[in-house]
């Protein structure tokens with residue numbers, strides 16, 4: 001079977017991470033520990049996670065004409081990702097994320113979106129060779145919602161499979177959801193999307209059925225250490241999380257999404273792709289960082 005192309009349309013940021021024993025309250029300064037600077041952004045993270053698993057990945061994004069943007073593009077290229085559809089914004093800075101991580105591996109993140117907020121497509125014909133029936137388009141919500149809507153509609157009209165990771169949490173109108181084939185919220189995001197409280201598999205299943213009624217045929221709810229819930233055609237199936245000791249959960253969702261589309265693109269079944277993505281995301285939370293925590297194919301110990 002021919003491997004499908006993956007087109008990630010999304011954000012690229014530089015993550016600045018500080019380890020801390022306590023998160024500062026408003027007005028408070030705390031002395032943290034180690035400082036790390038890593039390439040990040042949900043779009044770039046997911047693209048890298050997919051590429052490391054052997055997928056054929058193109059990234060459509062926008063960075064500033066600054067040091068951070070050039071570094072981010074060079075890094076994506078080093079990961080084997082096609083960067084020819086990344087544009088440089090003459091005025092806006094590249095995206096930046098300020099991240100703190102505590103000893104329990106919880107994190108807080110503030111994002112300055114910069115050029116990511118100006119990602120839009122003026123001329124769709126430039127994408128015609130890229131986005132067609134052999135493509136899986138993966139998007140997140142760190143770019144303008146209007147761009148997500150237009151790209152989902154365009155990708156669907158080209159026969160591509162449209163996967164949306166609705167992160168960070170936002171309410172989405174039916175005019176976006178109707179063009180989405182597979183949606184992958186975490187518990188917080190599906191709570192926001194459906195205006196219901198989701199805390200376990202039962203509430204996740206109910207919320208997933210509400211979300212599926214708005215368009216996506218498949219809903220995958222990622223639930224951290226509780227694993228993943230698949231909802232499809234009024235049936236649900238639970239995938240248990242890996243039993244590991246979490247070190248840093250930053251980008252667990254990104255690794256899950258990148259790995260999921262990577263395995264779909266290689267022709268694995270839906271259930272197999274979810275199980276493999278669950279495994280890859282489980283490995284990533286045992287390591288520090290965002291993109292740097294994404295595993296390579298040879299590190300996975302399950303196959304079908």
Ligand code: ATP
Nearest residue numbers: 186222223224225227241246249251252253278281
């Ligand atoms: P983040 O915002 O930190 O990137 P997220 O909230 O989007 O993550 P989660 O649902 O927390 O996503 O995690 C995504 C997937 O990662 C889970 O479905 C699971 O497969 C894996 N995962 C996350 N945390 C753990 C954990 N503690 N143990 C095992 N697997 C985990």
